[in-house]
Amino acid sequence: MSILTVGTAPGDYATLAAAVAAAANGDTVALPAGVYTNQTATVTSDITIEGVGGVAYLNATVPVSNAQGLLVVNAPGTVTIQGVAFSGAATSNANGANAAGIRYYSGNLVLNQDAFSGNQNGILATPLSVGTGSISIANSTVTNNGVSDPSLTAGYGYTHNLYIGDVAQFTLTGSAVTAANVGHEVKSRAVATTVANSTIADGPTGTASYSIDTPNGGAVSITGSTIQQGPQSQNDIIISNGEEGVTHPGALAVTGNTIVNNDANSGSVAVVNDGAAANVTGNLVAGLPAGQIDHNAADTVSGNTISTTAPSVGVQVGVDGVTLASGAAVANTALVSTAGPGFSALSAAGTPGMTLAISATGVAGHIARFVLSQAGFTGTQATASFFDTSTGLAGAVVTWSVYADAGDTGFATTTLLGSRSFVDPGGGLLVSGAQGFTLPFTPSGAYALTEVVTIAGGAPVPEPMSFVLLAAAVAGVAMARRRRRYPPSS
Numbered sequence: 001m002s003i004l005t006v007g008t009a010p011g012d013y014a015t016l017a018a019a020v021a022a023a024a025n026g027d028t029v030a031l032p033a034g035v036y037t038n039q040t041a042t043v044t045s046d047i048t049i050e051g052v053g054g055v056a057y058l059n060a061t062v063p064v065s066n067a068q069g070l071l072v073v074n075a076p077g078t079v080t081i082q083g084v085a086f087s088g089a090a091t092s093n094a095n096g097a098n099a100a101g102i103r104y105y106s107g108n109l110v111l112n113q114d115a116f117s118g119n120q121n122g123i124l125a126t127p128l129s130v131g132t133g134s135i136s137i138a139n140s141t142v143t144n145n146g147v148s149d150p151s152l153t154a155g156y157g158y159t160h161n162l163y164i165g166d167v168a169q170f171t172l173t174g175s176a177v178t179a180a181n182v183g184h185e186v187k188s189r190a191v192a193t194t195v196a197n198s199t200i201a202d203g204p205t206g207t208a209s210y211s212i213d214t215p216n217g218g219a220v221s222i223t224g225s226t227i228q229q230g231p232q233s234q235n236d237i238i239i240s241n242g243e244e245g246v247t248h249p250g251a252l253a254v255t256g257n258t259i260v261n262n263d264a265n266s267g268s269v270a271v272v273n274d275g276a277a278a279n280v281t282g283n284l285v286a287g288l289p290a291g292q293i294d295h296n297a298a299d300t301v302s303g304n305t306i307s308t309t310a311p312s313v314g315v316q317v318g319v320d321g322v323t324l325a326s327g328a329a330v331a332n333t334a335l336v337s338t339a340g341p342g343f344s345a346l347s348a349a350g351t352p353g354m355t356l357a358i359s360a361t362g363v364a365g366h367i368a369r370f371v372l373s374q375a376g377f378t379g380t381q382a383t384a385s386f387f388d389t390s391t392g393l394a395g396a397v398v399t400w401s402v403y404a405d406a407g408d409t410g411f412a413t414t415t416l417l418g419s420r421s422f423v424d425p426g427g428g429l430l431v432s433g434a435q436g437f438t439l440p441f442t443p444s445g446a447y448a449l450t451e452v453v454t455i456a457g458g459a460p461v462p463e464p465m466s467f468v469l470l471a472a473a474v475a476g477v478a479m480a481r482r483r484r485r486y487p488p489s490s
Contacts, residue, residue: 001026005052006036016058017041020049025077031056031084040064042072043079046107051083058101060088067095069103069124078108089119097147097155100124106133114140120147120155122177126165131191134169137162146181148207157182161208164188166216172198179206182234186212191248192219202230202262209235217242217275219250228260229268236268242275252278261287269295280304 004019004027005012013019019029020041028048035057043049049071050056058070066072070089073079086101100121102109105128114137116122122145127133142162147155160183164170170190176199177185185200185208193214200211211227214220220241229238238259241252252273259270268287271280271294278299285293286307294301 001028003028003030005030005032007032015039015041016049020045020047023047035059038062038065040066040070040072042066043075046075046077046079048080048082049084050081051085056083057085057087059085060090060099063091063095064089064099067091067099069100069121070119071101072103072105073107073109074105074128075107078110080110080112081114082112083114085115085117086122087116087118089121091120093152093154095154097152098124098159101145104133104135108133109135111135111137112139116140116142116161117144119145120152121145121159121163122161124159124163125167127167130166131168133167134171135164135167135190136169136171136173137175138171138173140175142175142177144179144181144206146183146208148181157209160184160187162186162188164190164193166190168192170194172196174198176201178202180208182207182209184208184210184213188212188214188220189216189248190214190218192250193221195222195225197224199226199228201226201228202233205232206230207232207234209233210237210240212239213243214241214252215244216248217246217250217252218248220252222252222254222257224256226258226260229263231262231264233263236263236265237272238269239271241271241273241278243272246275251276252280254278254280254283256282258284259286259288261285263287268292271295271299273299 002024004023006014006016006019006029008014013022016029016031016036016039020043023029023045025046027045028050030050030052033051033053033056037059038061039058060070064070068091070086071081081102089099089101091097091099098120100123101116101119102111102123104123104125109125122142123135123137125135145161146159147157150156159181161177161180162172162185163183164187166189168190169192170188171194172186173194173196178199178201180202185202185206186195187210195212202208202211208230211229212222222239227238238261239254252271252275254271261268261270269292270283270285270288271278273294273296278294278296280294280299280301282303283293284305284307288306290304290306293304
């Protein structure tokens with residue numbers, strides 16, 4: 001087993017495609033931290049692709065050359081991808097307008113600590129042999145994928161954050177899937193589908209239809225997760241099962257989840273099940289009456305708790321270590337601006353298990369947008385990832401440090417939880433939890449995120465902010481829109 005490194009040192013491979021083509025079964029392709037622009041590769045061997053020393057960011061700025069995806073996986077055995085971010089995969093109407101961060105055809109695909117954002121599909125899996133292969137996603141973030149441009153008619157409404165075709169097994173654990181465009185947050189035609197300890201959420205701006213869709217039934221288990229339908233949702237159903245015809249044996253179980261409806265439509269339903277009798281038990285349901293938890297009289301619906309608000313985790317942004325006064329949480333964005341080292345908070349709010357976006361303008365035009373994405377919450381900790389999606393300052397060295405116990409105006413901090421530096425390529429860089437920012441956060445704890453920007457020839461400029469995890473109630477937002485009982489389903 002060999003390690004094949006992509007880079008410029010003697011013995012390195014010039015491109016990802018060259019390294020992947022040279023790799024044999026059992027080899028590892030190492031991607032040093034950095035941006036790999038407009039590189040695609042097809043994986044046909046059982047290999048590992050791993051970001052080393054930080055995020056390996058595969059970023060497409062033009063239509064992908066293969067019209068399919070940044071990575072195409074068609075291997076006989078197991079392909080593992082860890083610490084890699086995928087962004088910008090797109091293709092034209094003529095090619096289906098459905099390019100993906102990863103296009104899957106065969107094998108066992110294992111993803112850990114990866115990120116997908118701004119692709120026409122986060123993952124598009126269409127197995128060549130129905131009922132074979134598996135896809136496992138753990139500790140990863142999938143956000144803002146799907147075609148939002150109606151002129152791309154081939155993909156509009158047909159592309160998703162995650163589209164998993166007829167594989168044998170699909171498993172999603174410890175991950176956040178949020179803010180899909182028009183399609184679904186999670187769509188799975190797998191024979192067996194497991195969603196556990198994850199966050200599936202529209203947030204305030206996501207326009208997804210179903211939150212979770214298993215249109216062909218199967219053995220479906222949804223447990224321990226936060227599932228939120230937002231005010232911009234294009235459907236009034238949160239979880240849908242078997243609506244396109246049950247072709248896989250098994251039953252649906254929805255147990256021990258927090259299900260939040262922020263959609264003002266009076267007909268919203270948590271579970272619509274057209275398959276075998278389901279168990280919908282032990283869930284905390286907010287924003288829906290008891291009669292709208294499940295529409296199927298044959299299902300077992302018991303032990304669910306109804307709440308008029310959502311007792312869950314929000315995020316509150318502070319100013320240089322000073323937390324803001326508590327307020328009603330009705331959205332999940334916080335805008336923060338600065339002219340230098342300090343921030344003045346303009347607004348702050350949080351929704352359960354969603355993403356918190358913090359936009360900041362700093363020295364010499366430096367603009368950053370951070371996203372705190374909660375990939376699940378228990379009684380003791382939440383897990384988050386940080387993203388810098390639009391820095392706009394090529395060549396600047398950006399260092400992030402996260403501290404605990406940051407509770408005073410002098411920004412004195414006591415515990416460094418993690419630190420990460422990178423060179424801004426000018427178009428933004430995605431830094432996921434795999435690169436040192438998956439950290440424990442306790443409810444009501446105070447934390448500091450400090451960014452230090454060093455422009456070539458200049459002195460380092462710190463740009464600090466703080467945040468506190470809160471227990472927050474979430475209010476629904478009324479919005480009129482056209483409804484679709486069953487959306488396009490490709």
